[in-house]
Amino acid sequence: MIFIIFYVFFNLGLTAYLIGNMTNLVVQGTSRTMQFRNKIRAASNFGNRNDLPPKLKEQILSYMCLKFRAEELQQQKLMEELPKSIRTSISRCLFIQTVETVYMFQGVSTEFILDLVTEMHAEYFPPKEDIFLQNETPSDIYLLVSGEVEMLTCENGNEQVIESLRAGDLFGEIGVLYDKPQRFTVRTKKLSQLLRLSGSVLLDKMRTRPTEATIILKNFLQHFNGSKQLGNENWSYEYLLSRFIKLTTNGPKGLSDISWSNFQPRSICEAPPIRVIIYKNHPSKNKQCTRLGKLVVLPNTIDYLLNMAGLKFGFHPIKVFNEDGAEIDEMNVIRDNDHLFLVDKEEFEELYHAK
DSSP states (O other): OHHHHHHHHHHHHHHHHHHHHHHHHHHHHHHHHHHHHHHHHHHHHHHHHTTOOHHHHHHHHHHHHHHHHHTTTOHHHHHHHSOHHHHHHHHHHHHHHHHHTOGGGTTSOHHHHHHHHHHOEEEEEOTTOEEEOTTOOOSEEEEEEESOEEEEEEETTEEEEEEEEOTTOEESHHHHHHOOOOSSEEEESSOEEEEEEEHHHHHHHHHHOHHHHHHHHHHHHHHSTTOGGGTTOOOOHHHHHHHHHHHHTTSSSSGGGOOGGGGSOOOTTSOOOOEEEEEESOTTTOOOHHHHOEEEEOOSSHHHHHHHHHHHHTSOEEEEEOTTSOBOOOGGGOOTTOEEEEEEHHHHHHHHHHO
């Protein structure tokens, strides 16, 4: 009898435990949906109570739906928790090819692009979302990764589509570089993923890299030559440079010291950049160097050289060697037309154990 009583109580406790856990799982699975429904209901009541236009109410609901669908990704939150080295590798794999195709960064060094990519933030925008408004001066630059956006102008209440932007297009650079209001409204046509780069971050990097800044300014003028986005103003190199220097005089030192001579062709007396040939694997393994090498401009640091080689060959090198198999630790020992060999961690450990 005592055994039966304990057995019955055990079954009751086990059944209650299972039912409680199952209920908890169901509640956790549906609580997020219930919160979303409550937010949608509150937003609808807010729009009806304040007699908002149907278009504005639709934008509010679209944004809330997009936020609900994207909460599970938590891409930016996850990226912020990772160390900078891992964030750099992730950003390079996801966005480096898209950033390299942007007109404004054509001709700049690979390390400069890598610096920019690590500072970019991926964002999603629902359809019919206004990113910039007409006559608004943006503080950020946006790069379209996927989706489609439109540039519109509004006159007397009538909207007219001027241009459609697709993956790889850039907008917002006019306001950031020259503190000039946008002449058009930029609006998403469908669900779009954008990379947002803070204007202050770009300006800081340009101040410290005058050579890269010169290339960016020249690319900008060539791209917008005769464009309606600049209006009827005749913008020359001198005018653009003076506007940019005026914009950066209150910031850190750097580009404010650029002279007009930086826009002139390279002088014959000026030292040319150091060019080297890079290879994958140690020289003892790489017997056919002439077939596997890539000619590149030598960057400023070993880290940038490793990142650039990893991007070119699709691996993660950690060491640099010369043709004789000697490890290189300093950039000042590298000369023009040197052959450099890069190895990853696995190959370096093999070489170490072989010795």
